[in-house]
Amino acid sequence: MPLLPAKPRIRESFERAATSYDGAAALQRQVGERLLADFAADAAPSDLVDAGCGTGHGARLLRARWPQLHVTAIDFATTMLAIAQNDADACLAADIEALPCRDECFAAWWSNLTVQWCDIGQVLGEARRVLRPGGQLALSTLGPDTFRELRDAFSGVDGHRHTLTFSEPQLIGEALQRAGFVDIRLQRQTIKLHYPDLKTLLRAVKEIGANSVGEGVRSGLLGRSAWQRVQAAYEQYRTPAGLPARYDVILAYAKK
Ligand SMILES: C[S@@+](CC[C@H](N)C(=O)[O-])C[C@H]1O[C@@H](n2cnc3c(N)ncnc32)[C@H](O)[C@@H]1O
Numbered sequence: 001m002p003l004l005p006a007k008p009r010i011r012e013s014f015e016r017a018a019t020s021y022d023g024a025a026a027l028q029r030q031v032g033e034r035l036l037a038d039f040a041a042d043a044a045p046s047d048l049v050d051a052g053c054g055t056g057h058g059a060r061l062l063r064a065r066w067p068q069l070h071v072t073a074i075d076f077a078t079t080m081l082a083i084a085q086n087d088a089d090a091c092l093a094a095d096i097e098a099l100p101c102r103d104e105c106f107a108a109w110w111s112n113l114t115v116q117w118c119d120i121g122q123v124l125g126e127a128r129r130v131l132r133p134g135g136q137l138a139l140s141t142l143g144p145d146t147f148r149e150l151r152d153a154f155s156g157v158d159g160h161r162h163t164l165t166f167s168e169p170q171l172i173g174e175a176l177q178r179a180g181f182v183d184i185r186l187q188r189q190t191i192k193l194h195y196p197d198l199k200t201l202l203r204a205v206k207e208i209g210a211n212s213v214g215e216g217v218r219s220g221l222l223g224r225s226a227w228q229r230v231q232a233a234y235e236q237y238r239t240p241a242g243l244p245a246r247y248d249v250i251l252a253y254a255k256k
Pocket of ligand 1: 097
């Protein structure tokens with residue numbers, strides 16, 4: 001299992017990020033649309049749980065496709081939920097590793113860019129428990145090539161790891177199998193977003209609440225000369241569009 005920051009710290013970061021989240025969540029919106037593209041090939045579900053809903057982007061996206069869909073939005077950050085309640089039919093402040101829901105109460109379970117912050121085995125066990133037989137699962141998460149340029153830029157500067165560790169797609173597939181899911185389909189796609197400079201890139205990561213990804217990266221925490229070396233190392237990746245941030249996106253679909 002990947003190394004994760006302590007759960008209260010993850011929750012606090014997201015609690016603080018609710019107001020800046022929508023302005024900075026370009027990746028989450030793109031990945032949500034890609035996740036829906038193949039999920040939509042299945043029959044329309046009557047009701048769905050959005051696990052780690054953030055500000056409710058999933059509810060907006062899914063209801064645009066299926067206007068009759070009943071969406072239960074779940075997140076442990078109450079400030080995120082306060083915004084999500086404008087779009088969801090029901091909201092629950094809860095940990096998706098321990099859902100306060102009855103067995104077999106949802107037709108579909110959806111989670112966009114959240115399980116990389118969790119114990120995937122726990123999350124999938126709970127997803128399977130709350131799904132009705134034949135229920136559909138769709139999740140997106142990040143693979144190990146995510147932030148490759150950032151890691152490379154740091155590699156010559158110090159020995160610390162400055163990003164979360166992310167799971168290989170194969171591990172996601174195995175975790176789905178272990179949880180008892182069938183008809184598992186996995187996809188892997190690379191998305192690159194571009195920023196004018198490294199500070200802006202790191203600020204965007206912070207504004208969605210993923211602070212611990214850039215832990216120790218902010219110029220204030222590094223010595224001045226180390227920060228300048230990181231910036232110079234990152235500059236070698238510059239393209240006409242700006243400095244790239246790579247996201248190794250994994251999409252997974254399965255049935256109970
Ligand atoms: C990167 S955001 C993604 C939000 C949303 N799915 C979207 O597509 O915009 C991750 C969200 O997952 C929530 N989260 C992370 N771990 C969680 C957990 N164990 N239980 C409940 N929510 C969690 C965070 O509070 C945050 O709102």
